[in-house]
Amino acid sequence: MNNQSATKEKIFQAALSLFNSKGFSGTSMREIAKAAGVNVSTIFYYFDDKKGLLKECFVTFFEEYLNILEKGINQLENADPSIILKDVIHQLLDYQYRNYQLSRFVCREVSIDSQIVRETMTTYFRKERFFLQTLIETGTEAGVFRKVPSGIVVIQLKGMLNQPFLNSIYSAEVWNIYFQERYYIDQYKKQLENWVDLYLCNTKAIPLEEVIS
Amino acid sequence: MNNQSATKEKIFQAALSLFNSKGFSGTSMREIAKAAGVNVSTIFYYFDDKKGLLKECFVTFFEEYLNILEKGINQLENADPSIILKDVIHQLLDYQYRNYQLSRFVCREVSIDSQIVRETMTTYFRKERFFLQTLIETGTEAGVFRKVPSGIVVIQLKGMLNQPFLNSIYSAEVWNIYFQERYYIDQYKKQLENWVDLYLCNTKAIPLEEVIS
Amino acid sequence: MNNQSATKEKIFQAALSLFNSKGFSGTSMREIAKAAGVNVSTIFYYFDDKKGLLKECFVTFFEEYLNILEKGINQLENADPSIILKDVIHQLLDYQYRNYQLSRFVCREVSIDSQIVRETMTTYFRKERFFLQTLIETGTEAGVFRKVPSGIVVIQLKGMLNQPFLNSIYSAEVWNIYFQERYYIDQYKKQLENWVDLYLCNTKAIPLEEVIS
Amino acid sequence: MNNQSATKEKIFQAALSLFNSKGFSGTSMREIAKAAGVNVSTIFYYFDDKKGLLKECFVTFFEEYLNILEKGINQLENADPSIILKDVIHQLLDYQYRNYQLSRFVCREVSIDSQIVRETMTTYFRKERFFLQTLIETGTEAGVFRKVPSGIVVIQLKGMLNQPFLNSIYSAEVWNIYFQERYYIDQYKKQLENWVDLYLCNTKAIPLEEVIS
DNA sequence: AATGAATGAGAGTTCATTCAT
DNA sequence: GATGAATGAACTCTCATTCAT
Structure with a gap:
């Protein structure tokens, strides 16, 4: 949609899918990272913190x-x-x-x-x-x-x-x-x-x- | 409603109120215990585990x-x-x-x-x-x-x-x-x-x- | 000195020794726990947080x-x-x-x-x-x-x-x-x-x- | 003092000030970078690693x-x-x-x-x-x-x-x-x-x- | 019936650091 | 000369849970 980096988009999609099925609090950053195929730190690099997502x-x-x-x-x-x-x-x-x-x-x-x-x-x-x-x-x-x-x-x-x-x-x-x-x-x-x-x-x-x- | 112990009811009400506003995953046993004015272990005594609640x-x-x-x-x-x-x-x-x-x-x-x-x-x-x-x-x-x-x-x-x-x-x-x-x-x-x-x-x-x- | 639990005292001594040689910021809770022979969580149980120590x-x-x-x-x-x-x-x-x-x-x-x-x-x-x-x-x-x-x-x-x-x-x-x-x-x-x-x-x-x- | 680049000096002064008030371990590279107004990587470029500072x-x-x-x-x-x-x-x-x-x-x-x-x-x-x-x-x-x-x-x-x-x-x-x-x-x-x-x-x-x- | 002590696993987050550019 | 993207390891701290009492 916007011209974010591919990595950021990948993370966002992974987060979305997990939030959807397990809820926000029920989803851990590590799960998201794993689903997105990136390191946990990378999520923080792009979204600051969990609330950012x-x-x-x-x-x-x-x-x-x-x-x-x-x-x-x-x-x-x-x-x-x-x-x-x-x-x-x-x-x-x-x-x-x-x-x-x-x-x-x-x-x-x-x-x-x-x-x-x-x-x-x-x-x-x-x-x-x-x-x-x-x-x-x-x-x-x-x-x-x-x-x-x-x-x-x-x-x-x-x-x-x-x-x-x-x-x-x-x-x-x-x-x-x-x-x-x-x-x-x-x-x-x-x-x-x-x-x-x-x-x-x-x-x-x-x-x-x-x-x- | 049923003749549960007063303590159990107190815990249930506290849990309910917190689950309601913060979600199930977003609520911790400690918070519930504190809100109910009992020890954390007491919750386990009555409800086995968090899922029990x-x-x-x-x-x-x-x-x-x-x-x-x-x-x-x-x-x-x-x-x-x-x-x-x-x-x-x-x-x-x-x-x-x-x-x-x-x-x-x-x-x-x-x-x-x-x-x-x-x-x-x-x-x-x-x-x-x-x-x-x-x-x-x-x-x-x-x-x-x-x-x-x-x-x-x-x-x-x-x-x-x-x-x-x-x-x-x-x-x-x-x-x-x-x-x-x-x-x-x-x-x-x-x-x-x-x-x-x-x-x-x-x-x-x-x-x-x-x-x- | 005071009648703290033996565990608390053990933790305190371990922390002291590590703080002394490595500095406060340079010492991790895990190191302290290991030195005291207790689980990390136990330290938090007694001292709330690192600042408590x-x-x-x-x-x-x-x-x-x-x-x-x-x-x-x-x-x-x-x-x-x-x-x-x-x-x-x-x-x-x-x-x-x-x-x-x-x-x-x-x-x-x-x-x-x-x-x-x-x-x-x-x-x-x-x-x-x-x-x-x-x-x-x-x-x-x-x-x-x-x-x-x-x-x-x-x-x-x-x-x-x-x-x-x-x-x-x-x-x-x-x-x-x-x-x-x-x-x-x-x-x-x-x-x-x-x-x-x-x-x-x-x-x-x-x-x-x-x-x- | 010596004819270092201005950037290096800027970093050094920022580091100094932070080390001074927060201690070496208590200061992060990011803080230094921010205080010096440079990118974190630039510090590594000039000082190799944190110990170098x-x-x-x-x-x-x-x-x-x-x-x-x-x-x-x-x-x-x-x-x-x-x-x-x-x-x-x-x-x-x-x-x-x-x-x-x-x-x-x-x-x-x-x-x-x-x-x-x-x-x-x-x-x-x-x-x-x-x-x-x-x-x-x-x-x-x-x-x-x-x-x-x-x-x-x-x-x-x-x-x-x-x-x-x-x-x-x-x-x-x-x-x-x-x-x-x-x-x-x-x-x-x-x-x-x-x-x-x-x-x-x-x-x-x-x-x-x-x-x- | 109810608690305090203690824990292992895992939470979110930050760390120093690297590398391609 | 200087940077942004990305990482693995480690951080402090909280989690649900157990067990002896």
Whole structure:
């Protein structure tokens, strides 16, 4: 993405993968080094300390994440809010699908009450709030969406957006639904579109032709 | 709850609170001992090892959680599935509201790929799947719910149910929504009922009189 | 001395010996553990951290050191200051002779500009100053000592008192003078008594019968 | 001093200052590099390794130090040994005054029992012994000094010479005596001259006109 | 029922040092 | 002449855990 050294990128990917499956605290620097095929010291050379790796994860994730939201907002003037919301949902799911390791990890780690989370996330969350709130409230004002409490609905939406990636193991092992595959993500996306139509706009239901049990 | 010794309960509560805010791996036995006001060895006396504490958290959480689901299923023969689903949602939210520390922690930790999670959770999740799937599919067969892919919808529902507790800090700091307070949980509950009515049953929208911004 | 556990004492002695010869920063916890025949963790169990060991050294050294000075002061009313000063010199040399490792280390480490030195030593040095200044100035007021600038003279005296232990290796290898042996300490003591008589009191020189080259 | 490159000198000064306040082992190459404003590798380029820096300190210090002593010896044939001794004392104090960081550091580090100290210092100390012993014993043979054990007295003298610089912090904070200032060094020098007159030669005391408390 | 002493393994981090450029 | 990338070894310190009491 950025022109970091190849070594730095290698380390970052290794860290990501391990953080994802074992958690931040549950992953040791030595494990990362081994997975990245470098010496432990090299990690410190590039990321200063373990927190540096965490920060990089957060920054990387939110950069594009917020970009997607911002682009959606910028199109609000010319288009139907419900269509834009669907498009944003589409792109966010797609982004998380493409970066499912990062997404899961960030989504989980963010719920831990550490100093670094507070420091790093505050700005991001403020921006995200602005974008989502604008999106919902513009739709309501335009008469496209029902009158809903935006905060509550955003939390609801975020829950739905994250769940597939947060508990992909659960989905896979319990429901045989694999969100690493396009097919299931598309299925999920369709339901969220239904959510917009039925729950938010309260229009007619889209007839479901292909339905998986 | 059960007639454990007061010491054991004290330890469990201390562990819970710390696991909740710092994560399982991020919490040390010493910290727990200090918070509980006992010697480290005492924890081992009661819980065998650190995993024992984790297991206790899972067991405690799912005992009542599954109870709620089971009771719902048992009433399915005599009542409207949509009403039962709403009632189950109501009780699950209420349960998590009463045990928000436990809920948040379990919900987060479950997404970590450790041996102990796999071992402990498999049975619980199988049961949960059976209950939720039955609930949704009975409703569909009875013509009360739209035709929906049950797995996808359950994952969607679970996301919405967990989100308030998983990221309570986010809700509080970013949206000023405090799910430790009845008011906000009731607001949230109302929206999930709307979700059942509008999204699942596709009936008319319930007019919203009281709406928070 | 105090009723610490035998293990703690063992560790302290090992640390002392290593600090003495290799310096504080130059000594590793592992080396100490190995020398003491305990596990590294045990050191932390007793002394919290490495600084804890340093502090213990300072405290141990100055406890008796200041005791000697205090006793001297208490006798000032009834006796000739020059005799008391000689006695104090005698006892200080003797104390350092008995604890030469500790003395050397403390004396050297004290000259390092670290936070812990400042914190720990301030009180001790204030007390020491009070005692030594009182000793010198009482003698001057009594007309026993020449009129001398007390600060300057105390620094001079301290230099003479420490040198044998500070650079015992120098003394041994360069001059074949071994201050671990009574004989040489007694020789040195005699010269310091001469210093009191000739330099401070300016009386006749004591005729030297036994002189080593 | 010598025509080394400016960079080398910059590094040396930075190292000196850090060694002085934190000790040799307590100072890292990175700290030195940072303080000198160069890359770590540059230090290795100029000094080979960390020991190289230490050696340079020793060499630099003793070069002029021994020069002073040698010049004193060379004048012994034509002048009163007591006057020469006083002059040597004067010049040594002055030299240490001008290079107080180096002096303090060398004086302290020399008491550490490391291979490099032994290797580097042996020659210097042998020379120093020869000069000081000759000085004292010539004076004694000439009947100018009392009959004293030269080794003991030299150690005594060295203690007095070093103390002001070894523990300059002690002097400053405890006694408000700042040996970085001419005034106090002159005061101290005067007392060492008294020491020569009264203790070594046993002549009348020099009347003290200006005396600081 | 509960504790203090003690441990081995491993944590994150820093060390002095090298080498290609 | 000077540097940035990379390393292996060692650092201090904390981890979960055991065992005798």
